[in-house]
Amino acid sequence: MNAAPADQIRLLDLQAIDSRLDQLAHRRRSLPEHAEIDQATADHTALTSLVVAAQAQQGDTERELAKAEADVEQVRARAARNQQRLDSGTGSPKDLENLQHEIASLAKRQGDLEEVVLEIMERMESAQGRVAELTARLEHSTVVLREAEGRRDASFAEIDADVEKVKRDRETVAAVIPADLLKLYTRLREQQGGVGAARLYQRRCEGCRVEFATADLNVIKAEPKDAVVRCENCGRILVRTAESA
Template structure:
């Protein structure tokens, strides 16, 4: 394949822009905010799970408290009715004696139920405190996550803008490179880890960083200026410049 020396040198400009696009893509992918957001998102998930559990416990305690208070109220109402019957004296001595025993039993039952109410109230208060604490923690972590997301989006926006500019420049320069030469370059670039063309610096290929043996170097020296030469070690296009030492 033959191509004008100027076109081959222009290929180095395309290569430099492709490398910059690779660097921008890598930088975009490896922004520190990605790991920060991932960690904060994990924390948020755990905290929200804990918050839901605490809210569920508080809700359960609320229902349990309501039920216990209703039980206490029922016992109080029954005791009040029995006390009213006892105070009226409108019953046989045996019934009055039974009422007195039942009032004692109801008083004990009421005391037991009130203890249950207090215990449930304490558990509910503890759950409410836990809900408040977790709500505050979720809010704080969410704020950090929002901040990290904003920083990530801003950084990505800057990188994307630069990538768009570099892409336009690349299209402009690549458009002036002969199609067959550009096709070979693109094929080699894809095969060789993003580098399809490299400068020949003295006897060293800047693509694979290996020094050409003297025989290969002499062959390149003898080649016509428009000949497209390749590195024997990495197969990349070797671009000859004034620094090649030919």
């Protein structure tokens, strides 16, 4: 393939632009906020699960407390009714004696149930505290996540603006490069890790950093000025300039 020396030199300009685009893409992928967001998201998910579990436990305790209080109230109501019957003196002595025994049993039963209520109330207080603590931590994790996302998005906007400017520059340079030369460059760039054209600086290919032996360098020098030379080591387009040996 042949191409005017000026067009070949323009490949170096295009390569510099493409390398800049690659750097911007790498910077976008490598923002520290990505790791922050991943960690904050994991923390938020874990805390959400803990809050749900704590709320469920609190709900279970609330129902347990309501049942225990209902049991106390039921015993208290029955003891009150029995006391009224006893106070009225209605019934046989045996019945009244049985009422006294039952009232005593109900008092014991009420005392036991009230102890249960107190124990459940302590657990309820602990469950409520746990929910409040986890909810506060969840709210904080939400703030941390949103702030990290905000910083990421701001960096995205800055990088994307740079990308758009560099792309416009690329279009300007690519538009004046012959189609066949541009096609070869593009193919080699895809094959060679993003670098399709490299300058021959003195005796060295700046693509693979290999220095040419004198004999090989003489072969390159002997090529016509418009010949598109390829590096024998890496295969990239080797652009000769005034700084080439």
